[in-house]
Amino acid sequence: MSVPVHGSEDAADVETIGRDDLSNMVDRSWDELFGMDRIEREEFQLRSLRCRFDELLPKLSSLSLQVEDTGISRIGKLEDVVPLLFHDSVYKSYPVSLIEKNQFGRMTKWLGGYTTVDLSNVDVGKCDGVDRWIDTLDAQSPLRVIHTSGTSGKLSFFPRSTVEIGSFFKSYLKVHEGFGAEPGVRLGDGQTRIIVVNPVPRYGRQIRHRCFPLMQKFVAPAPDQLYALDYEVSADLVSLSGRIRIAQAKGELSRITLSDSQRAAMVKYLADLERRPADAAGFYQRIATELRGKRVMAGGFSNLLQDAARTGLERGMRNIFAPGSVGMTGGGNKDGALLPNWLELVREFTGIRKWAMNYGMSEMISMIPMGDEGWYHVPPYVIPFLLDPVSGTLLPRKGVVTGRLAFYDLLAQTNWGGIISGDKVTIDWDGPSPSGRKAPRIQADITRYSAEITGEDKVTCAATPDQTDAALQALLAR
Amino acid sequence: MTEFKVPLIIRGEVIEDYAVEFRNRGNGGHTFVTPSVEKYLHKLIAKSPLILEDLYTIDFNEICDYLDELRRRLDLDTNSYWREAFEISCHFSNLSRSVLEAIYRNSPNAMARDNVRQLAEGRIGVRFLEGWVRTELRDGRAIEVRAVGSRSVHVIAGNVPVVPISTLLRGAITRSDVIVKVPSNDPITMGAIARTMIDMAPNHPITRHLSVAYWKGGDESVEERIYQPQHIERLVAWGGFASIRHITKYLQPGIDLIPLEPKSSTTLIGKEALADDKTMREVARRVAADVGGYDQEACTNARVMFLESGTDAAGIALANQFGQYVFQAVQDLPQTTSGGPVNFDPVLRVELESIMQQRDFYRIFTEKGRTEKTGAIIVSQVSEQVDFPSLLYGRVGNIVPVDRIDDALDSFSAATKAAGIYPDSLRSRLRDRGALMGGQSFIPIGYAISSSAGGPSDGIEPERRMCRWVVDVRADPAVVAGPWMHEEEIAALKNTAVA
Numbered sequence: 001m002s003v004p005v006h007g008s009e010d011a012a013d014v015e016t017i018g019r020d021d022l023s024n025m026v027d028r029s030w031d032e033l034f035g036m037d038r039i040e041r042e043e044f045q046l047r048s049l050r051c052r053f054d055e056l057l058p059k060l061s062s063l064s065l066q067v068e069d070t071g072i073s074r075i076g077k078l079e080d081v082v083p084l085l086f087h088d089s090v091y092k093s094y095p096v097s098l099i100e101k102n103q104f105g106r107m108t109k110w111l112g113g114y115t116t117v118d119l120s121n122v123d124v125g126k127c128d129g130v131d132r133w134i135d136t137l138d139a140q141s142p143l144r145v146i147h148t149s150g151t152s153g154k155l156s157f158f159p160r161s162t163v164e165i166g167s168f169f170k171s172y173l174k175v176h177e178g179f180g181a182e183p184g185v186r187l188g189d190g191q192t193r194i195i196v197v198n199p200v201p202r203y204g205r206q207i208r209h210r211c212f213p214l215m216q217k218f219v220a221p222a223p224d225q226l227y228a229l230d231y232e233v234s235a236d237l238v239s240l241s242g243r244i245r246i247a248q249a250k251g252e253l254s255r256i257t258l259s260d261s262q263r264a265a266m267v268k269y270l271a272d273l274e275r276r277p278a279d280a281a282g283f284y285q286r287i288a289t290e291l292r293g294k295r296v297m298a299g300g301f302s303n304l305l306q307d308a309a310r311t312g313l314e315r316g317m318r319n320i321f322a323p324g325s326v327g328m329t330g331g332g333n334k335d336g337a338l339l340p341n342w343l344e345l346v347r348e349f350t351g352i353r354k355w356a357m358n359y360g361m362s363e364m365i366s367m368i369p370m371g372d373e374g375w376y377h378v379p380p381y382v383i384p385f386l387l388d389p390v391s392g393t394l395l396p397r398k399g400v401v402t403g404r405l406a407f408y409d410l411l412a413q414t415n416w417g418g419i420i421s422g423d424k425v426t427i428d429w430d431g432p433s434p435s436g437r438k439a440p441r442i443q444a445d446i447t448r449y450s451a452e453i454t455g456e457d458k459v460t461c462a463a464t465p466d467q468t469d470a471a472l473q474a475l476l477a478r
Numbered sequence: 479m480t481e482f483k484v485p486l487i488i489r490g491e492v493i494e495d496y497a498v499e500f501r502n503r504g505n506g507g508h509t510f511v512t513p514s515v516e517k518y519l520h521k522l523i524a525k526s527p528l529i530l531e532d533l534y535t536i537d538f539n540e541i542c543d544y545l546d547e548l549r550r551r552l553d554l555d556t557n558s559y560w561r562e563a564f565e566i567s568c569h570f571s572n573l574s575r576s577v578l579e580a581i582y583r584n585s586p587n588a589m590a591r592d593n594v595r596q597l598a599e600g601r602i603g604v605r606f607l608e609g610w611v612r613t614e615l616r617d618g619r620a621i622e623v624r625a626v627g628s629r630s631v632h633v634i635a636g637n638v639p640v641v642p643i644s645t646l647l648r649g650a651i652t653r654s655d656v657i658v659k660v661p662s663n664d665p666i667t668m669g670a671i672a673r674t675m676i677d678m679a680p681n682h683p684i685t686r687h688l689s690v691a692y693w694k695g696g697d698e699s700v701e702e703r704i705y706q707p708q709h710i711e712r713l714v715a716w717g718g719f720a721s722i723r724h725i726t727k728y729l730q731p732g733i734d735l736i737p738l739e740p741k742s743s744t745t746l747i748g749k750e751a752l753a754d755d756k757t758m759r760e761v762a763r764r765v766a767a768d769v770g771g772y773d774q775e776a777c778t779n780a781r782v783m784f785l786e787s788g789t790d791a792a793g794i795a796l797a798n799q800f801g802q803y804v805f806q807a808v809q810d811l812p813q814t815t816s817g818g819p820v821n822f823d824p825v826l827r828v829e830l831e832s833i834m835q836q837r838d839f840y841r842i843f844t845e846k847g848r849t850e851k852t853g854a855i856i857v858s859q860v861s862e863q864v865d866f867p868s869l870l871y872g873r874v875g876n877i878v879p880v881d882r883i884d885d886a887l888d889s890f891s892a893a894t895k896a897a898g899i900y901p902d903s904l905r906s907r908l909r910d911r912g913a914l915m916g917g918q919s920f921i922p923i924g925y926a927i928s929s930s931a932g933g934p935s936d937g938i939e940p941e942r943r944m945c946r947w948v949v950d951v952r953a954d955p956a957v958v959a960g961p962w963m964h965e966e967e968i969a970a971l972k973n974t975a976v977a
Contacts, residue, residue, distance in 0.1 A: 065835045069846075089832040095839050097862040110836070154865060249868045250782075251744075251889035390824050420828075 017163040026170045030179040034437040059116040085418035091156040115159035130235040161414040175356040175369040193221040198299040199280040204233030237269040284308030295322040306342040309349035319351030327352040365411040375441040383408040402426040484512040487690040508570045532683040533653035545589040552586035563670035574817025598651040601941040620952040625945035627653035628711040635716035636664030657689045707732025741895030745783035748904040764924030766807030769875040770816035771927035781870040784886035797879040801857035805843035822850035826869045890915035
């Protein structure tokens with residue numbers, strides 16, 4: 001049975017993809033999802049995983065190569081999928097020179113190996129950059145590519161389609177729904193309307209930008225009642241410094257040339273970046289006045305909210321939003337920017353008591369909501385695994401274990417949902433949850449593995465990448 | 479987890495007041511304890527430059543005698559300090575035991591009398607070190623020049639334990655006071671040398687001018703006080719962008735930075751290598767030594783290799799064949815040259831696994847499931863390097879087919895340490911342009927890890943720069959005109975000169 005996904009589409013001439021039964025799991029209640037005991041949950045997961053594997057194998061050349069390489073052609077138990085999971089970096093396994101040389105036909109062919117969406121008739125001949133390429137795919141197919149920020153080097157491209165964007169949207173909002181006797185509100189089906197406030201750039205091709213049209217359609221009372229920053233995030237610009245670093249490492253810096261318009265765009269982008277924290281802070285002050293007493297869904301990075309709250313409270317602004325407003329936050333504690341009482345400040349300023357948190361990443365369609373304080377609960381449509389960070393071997397799925405997070409995401413309908421991430425997480429596999437949720441739960445102090453594995457304070461005579469942007473600055477000054 | 483002690487050694491004194499613990503989570507993890515350098519800073523800092531005077535009570539022959547005797551004593555079978563350094567290195571160095579053993583057995587030979595003299599003569603000139611060297615000038619003046627030592631700090635690299643010996647050599651021949659800041663990836667080898675020196679000749683000036691300390695790079699409580707022009711004149715810094723950039727903040731007039739900056743090497747293989755199957759296999763053996771030697775932990779190793787195979791289907795096929803030969807030859811290297819790295823970078827492993835499927839772009843020769851031990855040769859199927867050239871370690875090389883080998887010069891930069899080039903005729907043809915493009919040494923294929931001694935390094939001459947070049951001007955007013963003289967006096971001088 002298929003249910004069409006409403007309204008995730010603007011391009012009328014592109015046929016959208018229907019959400020299947022498995023993807024519809026995201027619409028079930030938390031009581032149902034977190035009510036399954038381990039045996040029931042894992043039976044469902046095994047059944048669903050086999051179903052995904054059987055459907056996707058004939059359509060994904062990347063998966064059949066993986067099957068060929070590993071010799072795993074059958075899923076007997078959940079753990080059997082581990083050798084078939086993709087490292088997150090496969091989504092940037094294209095040679096970056098394809099972008100430098102505008103070979104987007106080859107980029108499309110590369111991407112085509114990871115999606116069931118037929119890209120063979122897409123014409124990308126006129127594309128002269130990543131933004132144009134993604135926009136062209138949008139216009140000619142149901143594919144909705146999202147990209148990462150790419151600051152460390154290459155952009156990763158995840159081949160989502162209209163159906164996964166819709167599922168992500170549902171999964172993202174689902175954190176506001178209550179479990180058991182907890183209060184909550186169901187959003188995203190057009191029933192409850194609420195003003196959306198989120199001080200991040202409005203336009204772009206990352207997952208949050210993909211969601212904004214859906215927010216306007218199914219959450220905001222009217223399309224103009226979505227408040228965000230009026231910037232566009234350009235994939236070409238966010239990736240430029242990373243591409244320059246790669247060129248530098250290859251000794252190919254002289255090959256990178258910028259046209260006057262590219263240079264101007266980059267200079268503007270960097271200026272925007274510098275201005276953005278101030279803009280976001282100013283944004284909240286403005287919103288506080290304009291939307292005082294209104295019911296909103298407020299969002300933003302924790303440090304931005306903290307700064308807005310401190311400024312607001314200094315000016316005597318308190319409890320600005322109406323009861324029934326909800327908040328969602330996360331991140332923002334880089335360099336210890338958060339005060340111990342940041343959440344209290346934010347609550348006092350906004351008047352919103354409950355600040356929901358999700359754990360997710362671009363690699364994942366499902367979001368993992370925080371239930372017990374300090375713990376994220378993994379819904380049944382995500383099958384988590386922990387791997388040894390160095391050897392990659394599977395760690396036991398019981399007790400409390402720390403390792404590299406890998407997972408199979410069953411909400412992936414048109415691409416393979418198996419990913420090995422770079423996150424270091426601790427999972428409590430079967431400990432009782434104070435709130436009564438039955439699920440493995442992930443401790444909130446999630447970090448990246450990179451620095452830990454490579455060691456510190458080592459000095460070698462061999463080349464290491466320059467992490468400053470001196471070369472970029474030189475190119476811009478030309 | 480290995481645990482060991484790193485004593486603080488200050489000019490002949492071994493301090494074992496262990497107070498600080500350092501944990502390194504990488505490379506399997508190791509912990510060591512060391513005294514607080516901050517506590518002993520007053521001793522470590524050489525307050526007066528006259529501290530160097532005792533080095534001038536010995537002549538160059540005595541320096542050679544000393545180093546030659548030290549070489550004899552750095553014997554893996556009889557010297558417990560040296561043995562301990564080797565055993566500890568086996569636990570946390572990324573070099574294999576067999577390669578490490580070869581290094582600990584052979585590296586002291588750089589201190590053999592004739593090698594020391596050749597180095598001092600070639601890089602500086604022994605007479606400049608031993609006394610004032612006179613040059614008569616055309617106007618009747620004379621200058622006398624001497625290379626005198628300096629007070630120096632050496633922030634050394636730890637990836638291959640040959641750096642301690644070359645650091646000691648540089649200090650001894652230039653008659654410098656040397657403080658070595660050892661790195662966390664080899665905190666032990668330099669100290670083992672210093673302790674051997676103390677046992678051998680506790681009061682010898684060379685012994686009394688070597689200090690060895692570990693502090694965490696960037697510890698301002700230590701660095702701000704040492705890196706002052708009243709305490710040091712030279713700062714010899716190895717290391718990556720981050721460490722060099724960090725050190726530059728201490729630079730001020732009076733401190734001369736001698737940067738042994740992060741480098742990588744490149745390899746250019748002309749079409750002659752592909753002339754026939756026999757030549758291909760021979761060249762592949764030599765290329766394999768450049769890739770696999772020192773387990774590819776050194777900056778002189780081959781990583782990205784340009785091959786003039788052509789980029790059409792036939793050319794790519796030839797490149798693949800050559801790649802397979804190189805991979806096989808890496809496996810066949812002597813254990814003392816290459817034993818396979820201890821730890822394989824998991825980030826590189828992920829990159830390799832991620833491009834494994836991209837057969838339109840890369841062909842990877844490796845032993846499936848054992849890449850961490852065997853390494854891999856990636857042959858690009860289009861004329862482009864992989865996008866992670868700085869991750870190429872653990873005996874992983876990337877062969878890039880090109881149509882014209884001259885085009886590979888474009889990838890040279892100021893960071894190009896060595897260029898291995900085959901055949902010799904190609905080297906002769908390319909070296910002038912290669913030098914202008916930033917290349918710093920040109921070496922025959924196969925000699926990447928055994929080519930560094932004796933010449934300039936990284937495009938500079940660290941030994942010369944460690945010296946202060948002092949000039950003594952001689953002028954006799956009876957011969958050389960002076961600015962206090964009037965025209966007639968000068969004319970009279972000239973007449974004298976003519977007469």
